[in-house]
Amino acid sequence: MNTHRTHQKLFKNGLLFGALLLGLAFSFKEATPAKAVTANFNGPIFRLYNPNSGEHVYTMNLAEKVNLTQLGWGYEGVLADSYYNYPGVNYTKIPVYRLYNSQSGQHLYTKNTYEVSSLRTKGWSNEGIVFYDSSNCPPGSILTVYRRYNPNNGQHFFTNNF
Numbered sequence: 001m002n003t004h005r006t007h008q009k010l011f012k013n014g015l016l017f018g019a020l021l022l023g024l025a026f027s028f029k030e031a032t033p034a035k036a037v038t039a040n041f042n043g044p045i046f047r048l049y050n051p052n053s054g055e056h057v058y059t060m061n062l063a064e065k066v067n068l069t070q071l072g073w074g075y076e077g078v079l080a081d082s083y084y085n086y087p088g089v090n091y092t093k094i095p096v097y098r099l100y101n102s103q104s105g106q107h108l109y110t111k112n113t114y115e116v117s118s119l120r121t122k123g124w125s126n127e128g129i130v131f132y133d134s135s136n137c138p139p140g141s142i143l144t145v146y147r148r149y150n151p152n153n154g155q156h157f158f159t160n161n162f
Contacts, residue, residue: 044078045131053105055155058098060131095129106155 046065048057050073058079059065069075097116099108101124109130110116120126149155 047076047079048073049076050074055106057107058109058130096131098127098130099124100127101125104154 044060046059046062048059048065048068049055050057052072056076057068057073059068065075096109096111099110099116099119100106101108101119103123107127108119108124116126
């Protein structure tokens with residue numbers, strides 16, 4: 001079964017897979033699965049674009065951003081600014097994972113652990129937690145990011161504009 005069919009089974013809508021409520025607490029793991037990076041709770045989520053493959057990558061790691069731009073990826077700006085500084089609030093942090101398919105060269109972001117497990121059995125690598133959904137942040141401190149699927153190129157796109 002191909003990845004597209006797997007995603008269709010996991011989600012009801014093939015064009016809009018739903019919204020991820022991204023909190024303002026983030027962590028990042030390097031694009032190479034074996035290299036862990038210390039958690040960083042403050043900073044932007046950078047969006048980069050590969051003009052050859054059409055893929056977008058989201059990262060909080062400045063070194064990864066610089067490396068990808070040197071390799072020819074286009075820098076498209078900041079998807080969201082993260083700021084995790086609300087003393088005295090106990091946040092529920094739900095990890096958002098980044099997975100990588102070495103055959104297609106695509107990345108996928110999800111907070112669904114079933115989706116992580118399912119895709120790993122199909123050869124995707126789990127690159128770890130890239131940021132957290134903080135479900136009980138103070139009002140106005142969360143950003144809704146939508147995950148959309150393009151059936152024409154088989155890729156996902158994440159945006160804060162609906």
